[in-house]
Amino acid sequence: MSADLLVEAAWVADRLDDPSVRLVDVRDAWEYDAMGHLPGAVSVPFDSFRDADSPDPGTLPGAEAFADLLGEAGISADDTIVAYDDTHGVFAARFVFTALVYGHDDVRLLDGDFSAWRREYETTDSAPDIEPTSYESPGLVADAPIVDREAVAAAIDGGETTLIDTREGWEYEEGHLPGAVRLDWMELVDEETRGVKSTAEIESLLADRGIETDRSQPIVLYCNTSRRLTHTFVVLRSLGFEDVAVYEGSMTEWENADGAIETTDTDE
Incomplete structure (x- = not known):
């Protein structure tokens, strides 16, 4: 990829x-x-x-x-x-x-x-003429960066993988995966430009959260329903982080399976 x-x-x-x-x-x-x-x-x-x-x-x-x-x-x-x-x-x-x-x-x-x-730049309200194609997909690729609940549980026990919670602070406080680090996906966004913050700003934020900037470290991202985490996935991959995966089931699956959670007061 x-x-x-x-x-x-x-x-x-x-x-x-x-x-x-x-x-x-x-x-x-x-x-x-x-x-x-x-x-x-x-x-x-x-x-x-x-x-x-x-x-x-x-x-x-x-x-x-x-x-x-x-x-x-x-x-x-x-x-x-x-x-x-x-x-x-x-x-x-x-x-x-x-x-x-x-x-x-x-x-x-x-x-x-x-x-x-x-x-x-200009926008338009005219829809383009679409000529359908015969698109063929190879299916879910063998190296898809997706992990399941069992792999997440093993990562929690192993302690070598950084788990990142991409939800808002209040959601993190109410319950998160054991040992997970809080990194709201919106913290990576520049509100003025509406785009991604600079590399220096993001690296500073990661350091503040105790996330190493070693591009080879294994990282697993999660949220509630696997939407917000994908923004963080794109950003980290664009910055050169090589081993970033997503927990597709996220908190919805984890809680439905009665997985262990931690609560944390993030007030500074």
């Missing part, structure tokens, strides 16, 4: 006429229609690529369903995909992660979001 998962708006703007670069808007369909979108972008709403009843872990939709979705959107397996939303990238990051684990290596997250884009 490529570590180059974040792209700047200027990079996208320079490639709007490149037919091999496909823009995917994961906002609700009404937002795509009523508020406009990036030129050439196709609408693939967030709920269309999540399915808790599929045979794959967590809320992954299943390889065949995802391949059908991309084919209907006119995307080919060798296209470069850039996904975006209007929520600092957290919904689009889930699309990026989903595409990666189903074998589409050349997929990126727009650094920033729709609101940030339209400060500098």
Whole structure:
């Protein structure tokens, strides 16, 4: 999987006429229609690529369903995909992660979001003509960065893996995985630019939380339903962290299985 998962708006703007670069808007369909979108972008709403009843872990939709979705959107397996939303990238990051684990290596997250884009660039309300493709997925890739509940329990006992809770502070306080470090995904976002903070800022934040910046350290991310954690996944992978996995079941599965939790007062 490529570590180059974040792209700047200027990079996208320079490639709007490149037919091999496909823009995917994961906002609700009404937002795509009523508020406009990036030129050439196709609408693939967030709920269309999540399915808790599929045979794959967590809320992954299943390889065949995802391949059908991309084919209907006119995307080919060798296209470069850039996904975006209007929520600092957290919904689009889930699309990026989903595409990666189903074998589409050349997929990126727009650094920033729709609101940030339209400060500098034009938008449109004209939907592109879509020519469906016969997209074929290899299925869930063998090295998919996904761990199950048993692996998480082993990581807790082993003590060598850094567990990162990407939820808000109050959620962490109410209950988190034993030994997990709090790192709200929004702490990685610059509120002014709506994109990801600088490498120096993020490394300082990681150090403050006791997270080593050794790029080879094993890390497991979780949240509640495997959405927020994917933004942190994209950011850490883009910074060169090599061994980052997600607990797809996250706190929902852990608590349903009566897994041990800790409570912590994070007041400073």
